[in-house]
Amino acid sequence: MIGNITAGLYATGSLPTSYESITTVTVGSGGQASIDFTSLSSYSSTYKHLQIRAIVKTAFANAQDGLKIQMNGATGASYNYHYLGGNGSATYSGAGGASAQTFMQSESVAGATNANIFGVMVLDILDAFSTNKNKTLRTIGGVDNNGSGVVEMWSGLYLSTSATDSIKIYSFNGSNISEYSHFALYGIKD
Amino acid sequence: MPSTYEPIATNTLGSATGTITFSSIPSTFTDLILLANGNSSTLVDTYLRFNNDSTSGLYSTTRLYGNGSTAASDRPAGQTNQILAGDFSTSSNTITIIQINNYSNTTTNKTALIRANIANSIVFANVGLWRNNNAISTVSMSTSSGTFSIGSTFTLYGIKAA
Numbered sequence A: 001m002i003g004n005i006t007a008g009l010y011a012t013g014s015l016p017t018s019y020e021s022i023t024t025v026t027v028g029s030g031g032q033a034s035i036d037f038t039s040l041s042s043y044s045s046t047y048k049h050l051q052i053r054a055i056v057k058t059a060f061a062n063a064q065d066g067l068k069i070q071m072n073g074a075t076g077a078s079y080n081y082h083y084l085g086g087n088g089s090a091t092y093s094g095a096g097g098a099s100a101q102t103f104m105q106s107e108s109v110a111g112a113t114n115a116n117i118f119g120v121m122v123l124d125i126l127d128a129f130s131t132n133k134n135k136t137l138r139t140i141g142g143v144d145n146n147g148s149g150v151v152e153m154w155s156g157l158y159l160s161t162s163a164t165d166s167i168k169i170y171s172f173n174g175s176n177i178s179e180y181s182h183f184a185l186y187g188i189k190d
Numbered sequence B: 001m002p003s004t005y006e007p008i009a010t011n012t013l014g015s016a017t018g019t020i021t022f023s024s025i026p027s028t029f030t031d032l033i034l035l036a037n038g039n040s041s042t043l044v045d046t047y048l049r050f051n052n053d054s055t056s057g058l059y060s061t062t063r064l065y066g067n068g069s070t071a072a073s074d075r076p077a078g079q080t081n082q083i084l085a086g087d088f089s090t091s092s093n094t095i096t097i098i099q100i101n102n103y104s105n106t107t108t109n110k111t112a113l114i115r116a117n118i119a120n121s122i123v124f125a126n127v128g129l130w131r132n133n134n135a136i137s138t139v140s141m142s143t144s145s146g147t148f149s150i151g152s153t154f155t156l157y158g159i160k161a162a
Helices: none
Strands: A004-006 A019-026 A034-037 A049-056 A064-071 A077-086 A091-100 A106-110 A119-126 A135-144 A149-158 A167-171 A182-188 B005-012 B019-023 B031-038 B044-050 B059-066 B071-074 B083-088 B094-101 B110-118 B122-130 B139-143 B153-159
Touching: A019 A034, A034 A182, A049 A167, A049 B094, A064 A119, A064 A135, A064 A149, A077 B059, A077 B071, A091 B071, A106 A119, A106 A149, A119 B094, A119 B110, A135 B059, A135 B110, A149 B059, A149 B122, B005 B019, B019 B153, B031 B139, B044 B110, B059 B083, B083 B094, B083 B110, B083 B122, B094 B139
Parallel strands: A004 B019, A106 A135, A135 B122
Antiparallel strands: A019 A182, A034 A167, A049 A119, A049 A182, A064 A106, A064 A167, A077 A091, A077 A149, A119 A135, A135 A149, B005 B153, B019 B139, B031 B094, B031 B153, B044 B083, B044 B139, B059 B071, B059 B122, B094 B110, B110 B122
């Protein structure tokens, strides 16, 4: 059939190593309250940007939940965000400022109502280790629950020029992050 | 650190076709990214299927899109045997980026995150669900009618987590 190709045309291992895996968290039985990437400043001379790729589900009783993101343990009013989303029938947009403990609240991960459905998120932190710039993040995420769901894009600001040392991700509704949720942290070089 | 973002296979069309299929995808990566860049013989919707499964009721798509004057969101009820990936156009190159995270696990349904652009007409952000726990070994992208044009490129990348 025209256009049908079998994977494996490329030999692996011969490409530049500008995008590398740092660490992965796979949530085990019983779930866990948060995903914590720590001691990241040790990578400040190795990578320029960070990316987190995830599938996420929480124990929240409703069909959808969101995620909060906190950096360097900062819990003061040092975060801002904007978002754009669609829920299958309407579009919406909003913003928040001087937000404590909340960097982004993406309502785009699955809650407990559909056992096997997980939301998907890709989060980029550009110039994560700069000591001259406030930290800017962006996410695209979504979940389709077969009859409900959202797809959203967020931008976020952490008002600090400190190099990123830790990232905490936790449920918007305080629920545990569920078993099989998977968060992979990658570093991107210059 | 190991290199982890690698091209698995690519196809630059030498003849027009309505369906691109990547088969025998190894399970050794964590995520897949399908990058499509090209044109089509007419303005078309594009569809995504996994493992050649065309069963009605197993797919659903939530879309967010804007055409330069209005933004909208929908979940097309008639599209339950494939994910809606976006559009392809005759006049302006379409770029579609499809992220399929944790494609090879056997414990969750599979969700694709899609960004598609036709620069002169529309931009999409879609999330699509395939209600099946099987590992994905085949990814197909097709047109609603007509064909992808000669020269269109489709590249499948794999990302491997530590």
